[in-house]
Amino acid sequence: MSKRQLEYGRLVEQALRTVVRDVLQRVAAEGMVGSHHFYITFRTGDPGVDIADYLKERYPGEMTIVLQYQFWELEVDDEGFAVTLSFNNQPERLRIPFSAIKVFADPGAEFGLQFTIEPDQQVVSLPTAPRDAIVHGFKDGAPPSADTADEKNEAEENEGAPDDGAKVVALDRFRKK
Structure with missing residues (x-):
């Protein structure tokens, strides 16, 4: 009998994608309210993505x-x-x-999610798994960038910085090293 590792990173990202689904369902039913608005970054080449060919060429x-x-x-x-x-x-x-979603951000609520585990990635074990989802808070209205290592490193370096109202929770800090 082989021992399989629980894929916590994948489970967390699935749960957070459910948050995106629930928010969009609510907006579809009730409309956009208040200052809410969404930036959604997605991979254009993923299976199931259906966009016009000229958009796929412009954003490969x-x-x-x-x-x-x-x-x-x-x-x-x-x-x-x-x-x-x-x-x-x-x-x-x-x-x-x-x-296919990489980033979901709602600047009106100072809320954002960044997804880093791609659907086709194999998670072998927890200690070597890719970075888990990062939950961002931001004040300037700009969504978190999709994939810059410098920002990820900066967020880790600033974990002890004074609280300016923005919250960054990196789930990696709870992973065994």
């Missing part, structure tokens, strides 16, 4: 969309969401699986 790796004022027909299911956005005054329907 990843793309960030903003759901704030001009979006239509937001539909959400267990696998992902579809939305119509305007690109150069042309409506385009996008279908994005939750598994």
Whole structure:
């Protein structure tokens, strides 16, 4: 009988993707409220991503969309969401699986999630697993960048810095070393 490691990083990211789904379902049902708006960065080449060919050519790796004022027909299911956005005054329907999302940020709530475990990555054991999800808080209205090592290192270095209202919780700090 082989011993398998629990894949906590993957489980946490699945749970956090459920948060994204629930938020989008609420907005689809009730509309956007208050100062909430979303920056969503996703991998354009992932399976299930359905965007216009010219958008895929322009953004071959990843793309960030903003759901704030001009979006239509937001539909959400267990696998992902579809939305119509305007690109150069042309409506385009996008279908994005939750598994393709790299960053979800709501500057109006000073809230963001960064996903680092890609669906096709194999997690062999906890000590060698990729970085888990990072939960960001931010004050300046800018979403967290998708994948800069310098910002990740800066966040780790500033763990003991005075609290300015922003919260950074790196789940790596609880991992065995």
